[in-house]
Structure formats: structure tokens, C-alpha cells
Amino acid sequence: MQPDVTPFFHQPTGTWTYVVADPASRLAAVIDPVLDYDWRSGRTGTATADAVLAHLESAALRLRWILETHAHADHLSSAPHLQSRAGGDIAIGEGIRQVQATFKRVFGLGAEFVPDGRQFDRLLADDDTLELGALAGRVVATPGHTSDSVSYLFGDALFVGDTVFMPDGGSARCDFPGGDAAELYRSVQRLYALPPETRVFVCHDYAPGGRAPACQTTIRSQREGNIHLKADTPEPDFVSLRQARDATLDVPNLIIPSVQVNIRAGRKPPPEPDGVSYLRVPLDVLGRPLPPPKH
Numbered sequence: 001m002q003p004d005v006t007p008f009f010h011q012p013t014g015t016w017t018y019v020v021a022d023p024a025s026r027l028a029a030v031i032d033p034v035l036d037y038d039w040r041s042g043r044t045g046t047a048t049a050d051a052v053l054a055h056l057e058s059a060a061l062r063l064r065w066i067l068e069t070h071a072h073a074d075h076l077s078s079a080p081h082l083q084s085r086a087g088g089d090i091a092i093g094e095g096i097r098q099v100q101a102t103f104k105r106v107f108g109l110g111a112e113f114v115p116d117g118r119q120f121d122r123l124l125a126d127d128d129t130l131e132l133g134a135l136a137g138r139v140v141a142t143p144g145h146t147s148d149s150v151s152y153l154f155g156d157a158l159f160v161g162d163t164v165f166m167p168d169g170g171s172a173r174c175d176f177p178g179g180d181a182a183e184l185y186r187s188v189q190r191l192y193a194l195p196p197e198t199r200v201f202v203c204h205d206y207a208p209g210g211r212a213p214a215c216q217t218t219i220r221s222q223r224e225g226n227i228h229l230k231a232d233t234p235e236p237d238f239v240s241l242r243q244a245r246d247a248t249l250d251v252p253n254l255i256i257p258s259v260q261v262n263i264r265a266g267r268k269p270p271p272e273p274d275g276v277s278y279l280r281v282p283l284d285v286l287g288r289p290l291p292p293p294k295h
């Protein structure tokens, strides 16, 4: 049994969201749903998420899982909006605890924010199973871009998050706190050991060279053609290429709002006494290596 996969593209952030459905039971998982966000006004919107909900309804699918491949730094998650309308459990890799602890410090969050993963319905470990009717999804821990990064394998469809992009896009950056290029290399080796015909669905596409945005490739195409990491690329070559490239990259546009919301499983910070939720902007902290934690 192979899943039906329906992609949704969020142009402003280059993010792919997927609906994965078991054709027999009509159960579905949504992977990496996006919340619209306007940085200038601080206003959120659900038009993009509502298109996913409309698809679930028109295809008569029942939402079982809302899966994050990691706590994203480039877009806000709409997981709670989907859950409030269609149900399902929100899950992420168990490495989220480290990510939460790091960013609790970065954003100076108070005691109300407990970095133990409790904000999510389920924390996933390597090789965990996600039941989806006749399909048994498998969690593949793929740290490197972040410490909470996981990939999801449903039948022949692999959702790789930010590990590799389309072959002409290379690989994901490894310079966030908790990122590690050598670890990403080893994670990608695990993915490259899957059958060559495995369908690969990427989390982002920035359409290099002006081509149309794309989301689907295969393990074979990645092994043979990924511009950063082919099957025979030695680890030291990849690590030095990745680190050199990371040194040239700017901090993502939406890292400040995205991370604060996404470490709360997509929820806004608790409202202040005036009933409004506020985000924090740490001055002169992001964009250079973090100092070691003070105990």
C-alpha cells in the first residue's frame, strides 16, 4: 500500500506542506503546515492552512497526525489551527527539548515555558511507528540541521524535512544552535540507504536558476546528483563545503517569530494582562555564536 501525497506550496517562505493519506482508511497526516505571518504588522493568517483543511474535507480524509520535521526557523506552524478544526495529534522529534532549552535562553523566556516537550502531543524517537490505517509510518531521526530534525517514511514516500533539498538545491544549513554538518552527513547516509526508487519530498524549494518550484525527487536522483552530497561524497568534503557556505548565509527573515511560536507547538505566547500575545526580540544575540549557558 502506497500513500497518496498532496503537496501545498507556500510561496513567501518556499515551504512545502504535505497531506499524506492512506487510500484504504482515508486517514491522513499533515506534514509541516504553515501559518501566514506578516512581519510588518505582526498579523497572522490562516488562508494557507485553510486550503489544506479544504483538501482534507473534499477528499473525505480524517486527520490523524500533524507532524513537524523540526521546529522551523523560517515559517510559523499552523498545527494548532489544523488541530482545532480537524483534530489529530501534534508530533515532533524528541530533540525538541534541546531546541526548547536553547531558545528559552535566547529569548529570555520565563518559568511558564518548560522545555520538556509537553507542548506537543507526542515526542518521536528514531524508529518509532506512526499508525495511519494500513500504512505504518516510520520515524527516521535525521539531526544535523537541528537537533530535533526527523524524517518520515510512509510506504515509499519519504519526507526529509531540512536535510537535503532538491538535487540542484543541495543541503540544509547546519549553523543554527545545535546544528552540526558532520551529523547531517551521517543522517543523509541513513536516507541514502533506502531503496533508490523511494520517493523523496523536500520541505523547501527556492527554485534555483529560476525554474518552477519542485518538491519531489528520488533517493537515486539524490545519490547521483545532489550538488552538495552524492552517495560517494566523503564526509570531510561535505563538512567543509557546508561550513563555508553557512558562513555566507544571513539569519532567516522570520527566525524571531517562527522559533518563539514553533517551540510552543505553533501556539502564541500566553497573552499579557491586556489580552495580547507578544513576541520578544533579543538585541545583539542572534547572528553570531551563542555564549555558553550560565548555570
Ligand SMILES: [Fe+2]
Pocket (backbone or CB within 6 Å): 070, 071, 072, 073, 074, 145, 162
Ligand atoms: Fe529548517
